[in-house]
Amino acid sequence: ETGVTQSPTHLIKTRGQQVTLRCSSQSGHNTVSWYQQALGQGPQFIFQYYREEENGRGNFPPRFSGLQFPNYSSELNVNALELDDSALYLCASSWITGAEQYFGPGTRLTVT
Amino acid sequence: KQEVTQIPAALSVPEGENLVLNCSFTDSAIYNLQWFRQDPGKGLTSLLLIQSSQREQTSGRLNASLDKSSGRSTLYIAASQPGDSATYLCAVNGNTGKLIFGQGTTLQVKP
Numbered sequence: 001e002t003g004v005t006q007s008p009t010h011l012i013k014t015r016g017q018q019v020t021l022r023c024s025s026q027s028g029h030n031t032v033s034w035y036q037q038a039l040g041q042g043p044q045f046i047f048q049y050y051r052e053e054e055n056g057r058g059n060f061p062p063r064f065s066g067l068q069f070p071n072y073s074s075e076l077n078v079n080a081l082e083l084d085d086s087a088l089y090l091c092a093s094s095w096i097t098g099a100e101q102y103f104g105p106g107t108r109l110t111v112t
Numbered sequence: 113k114q115e116v117t118q119i120p121a122a123l124s125v126p127e128g129e130n131l132v133l134n135c136s137f138t139d140s141a142i143y144n145l146q147w148f149r150q151d152p153g154k155g156l157t158s159l160l161l162i163q164s165s166q167r168e169q170t171s172g173r174l175n176a177s178l179d180k181s182s183g184r185s186t187l188y189i190a191a192s193q194p195g196d197s198a199t200y201l202c203a204v205n206g207n208t209g210k211l212i213f214g215q216g217t218t219l220q221v222k223p
Contacts, residue, residue, distance in 0.1 A: 004155075006155075031209060033209060033210070033211070035211075040215075041215060042116075042201055042203075042213030042214055042215050042216055043156070043201075043203075043211070043213050044213075045210045045211060045212070048208075048209050048210065050209075055209070056208050056209060056210055058210065088153070090155055090156065092156075092211075094209065097207075097208065097209035098143050098144070098205060098207045098208070098209050100144075100146065100158060100161045101146065101158070101209075101211060102158060103148070103155045103156040103157070103158070104155050105154060105155040106154070106155045108153070
């Protein structure tokens, strides 16, 4: 059974650019959640997708957007990058909303 | 608004010691609570999940308890080892799938 995978591992972008992060959910899981973790902090919920529909959103601006595909993999897109967007972005999947969540290794985004 | 607090922020113990990590939350209307381990720069590894109807869960040397009425959970680690050194995070789920995390407790186990 393949766990949650994320790509890329590391990314460096310039302020104002756009970035796309990718996540493949664990086999059998149809729910994907994205979190942002700043250095020294706990992860903060960005949004969740269930069967290709957004199913809840945290306190993040609209320039954070996402997609979920028919195979339940997901993308996180961030437009107009700001320095404060530098963080570890974590993807988690579960077989249903509310069930145990399994996290991927994360993507480290640095905005300069 | 749900808030999760973990105390202490950091802990250093000698190898072999038993220890307890604390997690408190302000809204007792939770669906479940998860404890995670995070190694530096890495993702989260799920350690234990406790449903709201449960009082505790055990896995190997780890035991997690939940007291919803008082808004508290503890993670007990028996016979600590240097390999247990990591940051431990607790997160509550209010049945929306949105996990609310504490700031974490960074544990160092000295040989």
